[in-house]
Amino acid sequence: xxxxxxxxxxxxxxxxxxxxxxxxxxxxxxxxxxxxxxxxxxxxxxxxxxxxxxxxxxxxxxxxxxxxxxxxxxxxxxxxxxxxxxxxxxxxxxxxxxxxxxxxxxxxxxxxx
Amino acid sequence: xxxxxxxxxxxxxxxxxxxxxxxxxxxxxxxxxxxxxxxxxxxxxxxxxxxxxxxxxxxxxxxxxxxxxxxxxxxxxxxxxxxxxxxxxxxxxxxxxxxxxxxxxxxxxxxxxxxxxxxxxxxxxxxxxxxxxxxxxxxxxxxxxxxxxxxxxxxxxxxxxxxxxxxxxxxxxxxxxxxxxxxxxxxxxxxxxxxxxxxxxxxxxxxxxxxxxxxxxxxxxxxxxxxxxxxxxxxxxxxxxxxxxxxxxxxxxxxxxxxxxxxxxxxxxxxxxxxxxxxxxxxxxxxxxxxxxxxxxxxxxxxxxxxxxxxxxxxxxxxxxxxxxxxxxxxxxxxxxxxxxxxxxxxxxxxxxxxxxxxxxxxxxxxxxxxxxxxxxxxxxxxxxxxxxxxxxxxxxxxxxxxxxxxxxxxxxxxxxxxxxxxxxxxxxxxxxxxxxxxxxxxxxxxxxxxxxxxxxxxxxxxxxxxxxxxxxxxxxxxxxxxxxxxxxxxxxxxxxxxxxxxxxxxxxxxxxxxxxxxxxxxxx
Numbered sequence: 102x103x104x105x106x107x108x109x110x111x112x113x114x115x116x117x118x119x120x121x122x123x124x125x126x127x128x129x130x131x132x133x134x135x136x137x138x139x140x141x142x143x144x145x146x147x148x149x150x151x152x153x154x155x156x157x158x159x160x161x162x163x164x165x166x167x168x169x170x171x172x173x174x175x176x177x178x179x180x181x182x183x184x185x186x187x188x189x190x191x192x193x194x195x196x197x198x199x200x201x202x203x204x205x206x207x208x209x210x211x212x213x214x
Numbered sequence: 215x216x217x218x219x220x221x222x223x224x225x226x227x228x229x230x231x232x233x234x235x236x237x238x239x240x241x242x243x244x245x246x247x248x249x250x251x252x253x254x255x256x257x258x259x260x261x262x263x264x265x266x267x268x269x270x271x272x273x274x275x276x277x278x279x280x281x282x283x284x285x286x287x288x289x290x291x292x293x294x295x296x297x298x299x300x301x302x303x304x305x306x307x308x309x310x311x312x313x314x315x316x317x318x319x320x321x322x323x324x325x326x327x328x329x330x331x332x333x334x335x336x337x338x339x340x341x342x343x344x345x346x347x348x349x350x351x352x353x354x355x356x357x358x359x360x361x362x363x364x365x366x367x368x369x370x371x372x373x374x375x376x377x378x379x380x381x382x383x384x385x386x387x388x389x390x391x392x393x394x395x396x397x398x399x400x401x402x403x404x405x406x407x408x409x410x411x412x413x414x415x416x417x418x419x420x421x422x423x424x425x426x427x428x429x430x431x432x433x434x435x436x437x438x439x440x441x442x443x444x445x446x447x448x449x450x451x452x453x454x455x456x457x458x459x460x461x462x463x464x465x466x467x468x469x470x471x472x473x474x475x476x477x478x479x480x481x482x483x484x485x486x487x488x489x490x491x492x493x494x495x496x497x498x499x500x501x502x503x504x505x506x507x508x509x510x511x512x513x514x515x516x517x518x519x520x521x522x523x524x525x526x527x528x529x530x531x532x533x534x535x536x537x538x539x540x541x542x543x544x545x546x547x548x549x550x551x552x553x554x555x556x557x558x559x560x561x562x563x564x565x566x567x568x569x570x571x572x573x574x575x576x577x578x579x580x581x582x583x584x585x586x587x588x589x590x591x592x593x594x595x596x597x598x599x600x601x602x603x604x605x606x607x608x609x610x611x612x613x614x615x616x617x618x619x620x621x622x623x624x625x626x627x628x629x630x631x632x633x634x635x636x637x638x639x640x641x642x643x644x645x646x647x648x649x650x651x652x653x654x655x656x657x658x659x660x661x662x663x664x665x666x667x668x669x670x671x672x673x674x675x676x677x678x679x680x681x682x683x684x685x686x687x688x689x690x691x692x693x694x695x696x697x698x699x700x701x702x703x704x705x706x707x708x709x710x711x712x713x714x715x716x717x718x719x720x721x722x723x724x725x726x727x728x729x730x731x732x733x734x735x736x737x738x739x
């Protein structure tokens with residue numbers, strides 16, 4: 102049976118409509134669970150978060166800057182980045198050299214294969 | 215009247231933006247309101263002409279337009295010795311797909327620019343250059359003539375370089391423009407040299423005519439490399455991508471979004487050269503040139519995304535993602551090219567891979583354009599692109615945040631947005647060619663999501679910051695520009711098969727139907 106909106110991928114199929122229905126069902130379940138919570142609970146009633154004994158920072162100082170995110174990833178990939186980043190010299194003549202280098206390589210391949 | 219207009223749509227496609235470009239300085243003398251009205255009118259008419267032409271092509275097949283001929287379809291004059299000597303526009307389904315991209319993007323970007331550039335001076339020159347860039351892109355994807363292609367490539371490159379460097383109060387912008395101009399000029403010289411080689415041998419500049427006469431000679435192969443490599447560079451393929459972050463970062467955001475479209479016109483040129491111009495000659499070397507695209511694609515996807523993750527400048531980060539996403543397109547079409555000689559593999563997964571690659575071109579133009587516009591909106595209000603300084607903007611800029619989320623989820627390949635649909639086609643077909651490449655493509659998507667989670671957190675999440683206390687949502691024209699692109703991202707994600715059936719599959723068939731392209735001009739010679 103052909104279901105409308107189905108994308109045929111050759112090896113399988115994908116239907117955004119079914120996905121949206123599934124998403125709506127999951128949302129409905131989440132809403133049901135939430136609606137069964139205590140109606141007398143108000144925001145602000147909760148205890149203060151425990152941050153290893155440190156004081157909770159003020160709201161304005163609580164934002165983590167971008168550089169602190171994925172520090173572990175870049176640290177783990179240090180060997181890769183230490184080789185890749187230096188190629189990005191910012192020097193226009195280097196950029197032209199890369200273009201000519203690829204062109205030369207492709208010329209050799211095209212004329213010999 | 216309407217019939218006559220429809221007949222001349224290919225000419226109007228380039229004439230309208232060119233005419234608007236040259237009229238804008240005059241309109242500017244009459245005041246800002248007149249200039250803005252002309253800009254809106256020019257953008258709307260250009261888009262209308264583009265979409266009408268594309269609809270005609272998708273409904274009725276290739277459209278020919280011979281400039282200066284008694285009848286627009288008379289490709290070969292009686293006394294020309296069988297050579298189509300006039301300038302010919304030949305728009306097949308692949309060209310029409312690119313026209314749709316340029317038409318929609320340019321309309322959204324122009325609307326956005328009206329507000330984004332409202333506080334700047336020199337708007338006459340800015341909009342003139344913008345329309346020249348649009349004309350260059352539309353010409354590149356419509357022409358059936360090699361030298362014409364070079365001319366339009368030059369128009370788009372020079373207008374693009376001027377626009378990148380337009381805000382000369384920023385030294386970086388001038389540097390970015392200079393790099394773009396230098397690389398474009400070196401690339402264009404190479405393209406011109408290749409066209410010279412082909413013209414000297416075959417006494418023709420028409421693509422179909424040269425394709426029909428091409429022999430498997432050393433000079434042809436030299437011309438092929440001189441054409442293909444600079445076009446790969448112009449679309450930002452690794453290891454020739456270095457100009458991309460430098461240029462995309464410093465250009466005004468609306469221009470960066472348009473440069474993405476311009477890069478994709480170069481990608482169109484690359485595919486046109488490989489499949490249409492050189493198609494049969496590569497029959498013994500399909501795999502070699504297919505692997506050339508596949509390797510460029512895989513390198514671009516992985517290097518682009520890994521270079522994006524540590525960036526602190528939001529536009530530089532997005533520029534590296536543009537490199538990465540181009541990798542998907544090269545990968546998809548490269549797999550199709552690599553198995554072109556194997557009819558079984560081509561039918562089983564090669565065409566699907568190409569469909570994924572071509573679908574990703576239009577999807578990428580829309581969501582990446584949208585992302586650059588959201589970055590521009592944030593810069594418009596805060597004056598900074600530094601992710602370390604930004605934060606908490608979701609409170610003051612809710613529309614921009616929603617548009618950013620749509621673009622970010624689409625580029626990361628999250629359903630039900632359009633990026634997922636084209637990536638799914640690529641994953642499943644490339645897996646049958648090489649499981650390693652398919653897994654690499656998926657890993658790149660995961661890293662893309664991680665990168666955009668970082669951007670989302672850094673720009674929009676967190677409590678409001680004191681230094682951005684006065685920030686509010688951007689003006690309505692900027693929201694309208696972003697909304698047009700966001701609407702496409704959602705629509706193409708919800709009904710992808712409709713896009714594949716009506717636009718992408720015909721474009722794939724046009725790309726592989728070299729004989730059909732030649733026959734449209736030479737009548738089956």
